[in-house]
Amino acid sequence: MRVTLTVNAEPATADDVWEGESLLYVLRERLALPGSKNACEQGECGSCTVLLDDVPVCACLVAAGQAQGREIVTVEGLADTDGALHPVQQAFIDAGAVQCGFCTPGLIMQTHDFLRRTDGVPADADIRERLAGNLCRCTGYEKILDAVRLAAGRMANQ
């Protein structure tokens, strides 16, 4: 089947989509957007987190056809069109929150959604709670918490 959707503010069309295919597969394999990562395929790890009509979801658990006509934002769509990184992306780099990098796109999408709904720097318990569905096997999470606090502080001062 054909699926037409909006991805990162651009219209996109995927053809020959299998009906049982996930949105993640469409993004990575049909639309050449490999930013969203494919790891667990069962919603456990959060590395495929994208915004579906502005709501963070695991793209691996959205059937391709469910994305028909809807708006998707992936990690590729977060930076400014002039290439300037989103404050969350910059904070992950500055805080050393990226090691192998596989979990990073999902964590950045989830953190972005969290911080745009949060005033000021959130409490650690709230950060942990909001990122509970994103697994990282490298960092031990401390640098990720640093990055979230750094991004929140910078965004509050903008």
Place this chain on the structure above:
Amino acid sequence: MDFLQPHSLAEALTLKAAHLAAMPISGGTDIMVEINFDARRPEALLDLNQVTELTRWAPDGDLIRIGAAVPYVRVIGELGGALPGLAMAARTVGSPQIRNRGTIGGNLGAASPAGDCHPVLLACGAIIEATSVRGTRQIPAAEFYIGPKRNALAADELITAVLIRPATGGQQFAKVGTRNAMVIAVCAFALDLRADGSVGTGIGSAGPTPLRATEAEEFLTAELAGRSTAALPEPLARRFGELVAAAARPIDDVRGTAAYRRHALSVLARRTLAWTWNAKGDKKCA
């Protein structure tokens, strides 16, 4: 595989009647896992994301009618005041991303003994609304779960709503797992203490289906009658826990042993009773 995408409930029911093997999909948090892992190949997917009738909740007489496709995140955000037990259970589902997509209707459709909503639906005496082109019927939660991952739906029916009475007293939900997120319950327990003195219970993940502990309910109803709000005596709470544990029918599996589940349930029952009793009159969601 076909992909059926109705844009109204009427259209969805017609499609379901014409494609009895079609698998309804809303949040996809169960179905897509099975498809991704090749554990299920439905003849068709019946996507309910465009059926807006299913995404609303509203008071319905003395009850609250929650559309089957209302996601957990909205149960937590919008219904925590009226339905604190259900909101607490919803709060323990998966992760933020999963709660953004997963729905009570999906929990009921999957009918896993470990589904987080079931103990609360049993404790509160919720009614499941099943609809087909033939009409609508209301199924009490206690009659809905008929076996492991099996429910009372007919092949042409869709779960359209859940009807629940707003809390009149205290409610609690507690779950044992290895983490606070992304956890399938080792066991779970829900308690509903009502203003009329009656008691509702629900046990999760400790039997072939979610279960009520009816003897424990009768015991507690009798014991609480006419009692002041002073702290409950320890032997009473302990006996309640024992009766809840006795009502469970657990097995040994990868998540825990039957003996552990029984023990944990007695503890959860005792604790939720104390929390609910000591917070009497306070209906705030945890």
